Amino acid sequence: MKTRNRGLACAALLFWMSGTAFAAGEAGLARDIERGRYLVTLGGCNDCHTPGFMEKGPEVPEGQWLTGLGIGFSGPWGTTYPANLRRIVASITEEQWMVRARVTRLPPMPSYVLQSMTDEDLRAVYRYVRSLGSAGQDAPAYVAPGGKVDTPFFDFVPQVEQRSAHAGH
Numbered sequence: 001m002k003t004r005n006r007g008l009a010c011a012a013l014l015f016w017m018s019g020t021a022f023a024a025g026e027a028g029l030a031r032d033i034e035r036g037r038y039l040v041t042l043g044g045c046n047d048c049h050t051p052g053f054m055e056k057g058p059e060v061p062e063g064q065w066l067t068g069l070g071i072g073f074s075g076p077w078g079t080t081y082p083a084n085l086r087r088i089v090a091s092i093t094e095e096q097w098m099v100r101a102r103v104t105r106l107p108p109m110p111s112y113v114l115q116s117m118t119d120e121d122l123r124a125v126y127r128y129v130r131s132l133g134s135a136g137q138d139a140p141a142y143v144a145p146g147g148k149v150d151t152p153f154f155d156f157v158p159q160v161e162q163r164s165a166h167a168g169h
């Protein structure tokens, strides 16, 4: 009887401990998600990875954040499209993200921003994006220099104002 009581007390203690550990884990996740949101905001990720964000800023509903852009960025590197991070993050593990997010990408992706983040911060970004869930379609595929671009695109080739031969005379 005595042993049984001790067993019960032990089980109750374990149950209580697992509850607190679970609560601590939940609080940690909530903190990471909040930090991830903060880093994404500071990193300007939405400007490129969210449709309409360059024009409207944070007015764009969070449900649409980081769903990728169908407008290309064309330059000497070809035409790149800001990826749909919501779909990518939903389809890979956190460990896969830790490697993939640090790969140097083509312009104008500021790869150095993700490469400068601590492991902790990069994980927070993953947890935040994952908390938003998968949404939208994959961004269009990269087009090599000289290839045919079927979508609207921003021209990243520096322009020089063309003046007529008589201008200023």
Ligand code: HEC
Pocket: 039, 040, 043, 044, 045, 046, 047, 048, 049, 073, 080, 081, 082, 083, 085, 088, 100, 101, 105, 106, 107, 108, 109, 110, 113, 114, 125, 142
């Ligand atoms: C100036 C525009 C721009 C900004 C700002 C930007 N990105 Fe990107 N990002 C791109 C483009 C364009 C690509 C595609 C590059 C390529 O095709 O090589 C890309 C690709 C990526 C990829 C690779 C996706 C894959 O296929 O695995 C990740 C991850 C990523 N961006 C995350 C971010 C995060 C997080 C931020 C904010 C810190 C950010 N980006 C800010 C334009 C941008």
